[in-house]
Amino acid sequence: MKTALQLLLEQIERHTWYDEYGSANVNIGVLDFDYAKYLERQQIVDAVTYGNRQEAYDGTETIGEKYYKETYE
Numbered sequence: 001m002k003t004a005l006q007l008l009l010e011q012i013e014r015h016t017w018y019d020e021y022g023s024a025n026v027n028i029g030v031l032d033f034d035y036a037k038y039l040e041r042q043q044i045v046d047a048v049t050y051g052n053r054q055e056a057y058d059g060t061e062t063i064g065e066k067y068y069k070e071t072y073e
Contacts, residue, residue, distance in 0.1 A: 004040035
C-alpha cells in the first residue's frame with residue numbers, strides 16, 4: 001500500500017512539464033488531494049488501532065478513529 005505522500009508525488013511527477021527555460025510546471029487541478037487526505041487519515045487510524053491491538057472503542061469507533069479525532073479534528 002502506498003502512503004498518501006507517495007500517491008501525491010507520483011501524481012505530481014505524471015503531471016509535471018518543463019518550459020523552454022527549464023522551469024517546472026504542475027497541473028494542480030488534476031491532483032487528487034481529497035483521496036490523499038482520506039488515505040492518510042485511514043493509515044493513521046489503522047496504525048493506532050492495530051498498533052495497540054485493540055479493535056473497538058465504546059462499540060461505535062475504533063481506538064484509531066478516536067485518536068484521529070482527538071489529534072487532528
